[in-house]
Amino acid sequence: MQNKGFVLLIFNIKPASRATIALCLWPLRLIHIALHWMSVPRSLDGFEVTAAVARMLDQPMLWWQAVGLFVDHFADWERTWQAAIGDDVQEQKSVHALRSAAANVGAQALCEVAASLEAQLLKKRAGLATSVPENLRACLQTSFRLTWLSAAKAWKAGLPGSTEGQC
Numbered sequence: 663m664q665n666k667g668f669v670l671l672i673f674n675i676k677p678a679s680r681a682t683i684a685l686c687l688w689p690l691r692l693i694h695i696a697l698h699w700m701s702v703p704r705s706l707d708g709f710e711v712t713a714a715v716a717r718m719l720d721q722p723m724l725w726w727q728a729v730g731l732f733v734d735h736f737a738d739w740e741r742t743w744q745a746a747i748g749d750d751v752q753e754q755k756s757v758h759a760l761r762s763a764a765a766n767v768g769a770q771a772l773c774e775v776a777a778s779l780e781a782q783l784l785k786k787r788a789g790l791a792t793s794v795p796e797n798l799r800a801c802l803q804t805s806f807r808l809t810w811l812s813a814a815k816a817w818k819a820g821l822p823g824s825t826e827g828q829c
Contacts, residue, residue, distance in 0.1 A: 702726040703816050708809035714768025725767065726820075732767045733817045736760065736810060740803065747799070754783040760806065772809040775802045 702722040705711055711725070718724040739760060746752035761776035779798045785791040 702820075706816050707812040708769055708771060708805075709812070710768040710770050713770075714766075717768075728767050729813050730817055732763050732769075733810065733814045736763060736806075737814075739810075740806060750783050750787050754780055754787065757783065757802070760802075764809070767813070769809045769813075772802075772805045775805045 702725070703711065706729075709729075714728075715722050715725045718728065739756070743753065743756045743760070746756050757776050757780045761773050761780055764770075764773040764776060775798075779794070779802050782791060782794050782798055786794060
């Protein structure tokens with residue numbers, strides 16, 4: 663019940679103060695992530711875990727934190743990206759953000775598909791192409807869905823008290 667009261671307290675505060683409080687609470691999100699330390703997977707569909715962990719100072723927990731942030735920050739990416747289609751600048755920014763994040767967490771196949779679409783969008787913006795092949799978008803959509811779902815399921819299964827993936 664204390665948490666509900668705390669949340670209500672935050673919503674009764676002015677919006678500017680709420681943002682300040684949210685920033686102050688950010689360390690609590692990191693503590694929540696740290697609770698996952700025992701459930702860091704050694705493999706994950708769509709991810710090159712060994713290479714990603716190596717890039718993160720050989721610290722599996724650091725990689726796992728990045729995966730959690732990827733799941734959280736890109737949960738509504740597909741909707742935002744689809745809304746940007748038709749605006750080459752916004753679509754390119756959206757695809758670039760996904761490409762960068764995918765590279766950071768070791769989702770190499772997703773990164774490569776996003777890089778292909780981003781390159782085509784840049785060509786179009788430069789006047790070197792007249793359109794973007796729809797198959798590039800379809801490939802990105804499929805790759806994103808599979809990769810994000812894999813990460814989200816693993817992340818959820820690692821939550822304390824979760825029974826997903828257990829007998």
